Amino acid sequence: MKKGILFLFFLFPNKGIIAAEDNATKIHIPIVYATDDNYVMPTIVSMESAVRSMKESSFYEFTILVPDEIKQENINRFDIFKNSYENRCNVNLIKMGNVYSDCFTKIWGEAMYYRLSIPYILKDADKAIYIDGDTLVRHDLQEMYNIDLENNYVGGVPDPAYNRVYFLKKINDKVEKYICSGVLLINCKAWRNNINFDRDILNLCKNVKSIKLMFPDQDIINVVCGGRIKKLPFKFMRFNMRCNIENEYDKNKYAKKFYSKEEFLEGKNNPVIMHFLFPKPWVSKGSPDFLYQEWYNLFNSIKRKYKFKELKLKMILIAIIKEVYKTIILAIKFYKILVLKFIFIVLFLLLLIFFTLKFINKRKHKIILLAFCSLCFLLLSFYIYSVFYRYTYRSTNRIIETIKSEKHIENPKISVIIPVYNVEKYLRKCLNSVINQTMGDIEIICVNDGSTDGSLDILKEYAAKDDRIIVINQTNGFVESARNNGLKIARGEYIQFVDSDDYLELNACETAYKYALLYNADVVVFGYKNFPEQVGNVKNRRGTGLKYKEVNVFHGGLRSGIHLCENAIWYKLYRHEIIKGCYFPEWLRCVGDGHFNFQVDKKINTLVQIPEQLYNYRLNLNSLVTTGTWLKKVVDVFHRCVDLIEHNELRFAKHYIADFFHTCRWAFKGQ
DSSP states (O other): OHHHHHTHHHHSTTOSOOOOGGGTTSEEEEEEEEOOGGGHHHHHHHHHHHHHTOOTTEEEEEEEEEOTTOOHHHHHHHHHHHHHTTTTEEEEEEEOTTTTTTSOOTTTOGGGGGGGGHHHHSTTOSEEEEEOSSEEEOSOSHHHHTOOOTTOSEEEOBOTTTTHHHHHTTTOTTOOOOBOTTEEEEEHHHHHHOTTHHHHHHHHHHTTTTTTOSSHHHHHHHHHHTTOEEEOOGGGSEEOTTTTSTTHHHHOHHHHHHOOHHHHHHHHHSOSEEEOOSSOTTTOTTOSSHHHHHHHHHHHHHTTTTTOOOOOHHHHHHHHHHHHHHHHHHHHHHOHHHHHHHHHHHHHHHHHHHHHHHHOOOHHHHHHHHHHHHHHHHHHHHHHHHHHTTTTHHHHHHHHHHOOOOSSOSSOSEEEEEEESSOTTTHHHHHHHHHTOSOOOEEEEEEEESOSSSHHHHHHHHHHHOTTEEEEEEOOOHHHHHHHHHHHHOOOSEEEEOOTTSEEOTTHHHHHHHHHHHHTOSEEEEEEEEEEOEETTEEOOSOSEEOOSSOEEEESGGGGTOOOTTSOSTTEEEEHHHHTTOOOOTTSTTOHHHHHHHHHHTTOSEEEEEEEEEEEEEEOGGGSGGGSOHHHHHHHHHHHHHHHHHTTOHHHHHHHHHHHHHHHHHHHHHO
16 A cells, blocks of 8 residues: 555656646646545536636646546546536546555545545646535636645645544644645645655554544544644635524634634635535435535536436435445444443333333332333434434435426526527537526527528437427528527526527526526626627628626616617526517518517616626628628618518617618628
8 A cells, every 4th residue: 555655656647737738828727536436426516517617717637536446437427528628627537546445445435535645646736626526616716726825735624523623633733723625725745745744644544443533534634734734715615514594603613713704704605615514415405505506406407418317316315324324334433332332221221111011010110110211212312313313304304395307497597598590510509508507497498490400400419418408390480480489488587598609608597697686677688799700801890799887777668768679689688577478570580689679678677787798699791781782681671661661660660770770880890
């Protein structure tokens, strides 16, 4: 085992941070996970959350430490992740061999020790971030990675069981803090420079049972690092124990001991990393903590992609039983005397009952003794209930109350409607941006408008992987018809339209919905970015898109001079209740956005403009007046105006003509 640690440099050469040429300007952050077959699912969920929340200026170098016997199907899952985000991260899967085979692994498994080898595996890295699989990463990790560890070996958040520091002082009197090892910032360079580290780690690993290290990986790190541990802000590892209680700071000894009220509340309400201690999110589906729902929404959006099984009641109950089993085994291994006392008391009471019934004849004495035994059993039962309440009763009841059919979301917050016509070149990017939204509580309605290419096959492929996708197949009736048919079956509280050659930012739905709730808005208008296509030597110069400087709130629609009819629908979120009865005129082909908005504008009470740019719009030069067919376009406008007048839409006809000439103006500039 000692040779295994000492020769990690030679076993894993060149595993440092190697920036690809096209990502040379980005900040490369080494992130390490350790897992076995049992924890692959939560580990991938955590990695997905990390990539989805990262900034464009970041590039994550993932290193996954696994045992040699890991199943091929799980290796394939990591390959799927790597291929999905190859431009945003790199993934190295490292098999650890038998480095820690001699350690005590009966309860937690060998993978828990792998983090102790990180500085020797990432031999070119000065620092690295370690993250447990039972986590949810909600923000970019640059801020954490840039923390100056000074001369400390490691940085971490104090563990809820911080009183273990007094026990660990018996092993190393330099121990001053007790941090949780679930999320660590490791000073790899300082760790490697200490020649005694490998010796100390080996000694502790071999004697886990004899010195009663309940949490071997965590206890070893705290003992070895001693007084050279840096306390990190609570937001870098918010845990779930009692974090959803009102006035938590005033009632929590842990919070008052280590953090100011501002630091604690920031971590509680908007953590960078959430570490699920007990219960786990795949065990306690019905937890009131909002971060459990975030985890489950993310799992729900990727389960088809990685072929994860549904979290059915039977599976979750099995997981609960395993947790209880681990707790019992842990108690037997490390608290044998306490367990023996408990067993002795139970046996004594049973014998007392037996002799009472067998040999005592007086009824009065029998009643007294049986009452005494009953009281003892009641107290013991209460004790057992208090110990295992968190793991069994509460979690099981929440699961039973909240488990429902997962085929489709019953009441989605947002319905995303995507009309599709001959866009196989762009469709995958569009669908990926929607199914990977940070808000999982959405339904995705894709209307195939008689495509003659491979678009329908792509839709069916994605629908087979994600239960939230509904595919409607119709004969070609243009985009207005497709949107109308999508609206007919939409069940969301809000409606978002997306063109199939464009794509959303991954936080688009969540951000727009947040503003909608905050201002009770009927319509949320957000910014967008243009990304032009080049046709021959012609480049589009329309600009970079639209971005509002600040949040603007308007009331009253047309009554206050707010006109939506000049604008497209795809950078707006509409309240479903408001747009009921509104429609896209199928006789007014390809320019129905303005007509739809003209109807909505008469009904809205509150409209909010927000500064975030959440939509990416593809500028297609072939589809506009830049093709040079001016006479055809002018005649087309004339005919459409006649149609509008015939349908008593005089007011909208004026807006349509104005919008057309506005379009012509920027098209001229592009030539």
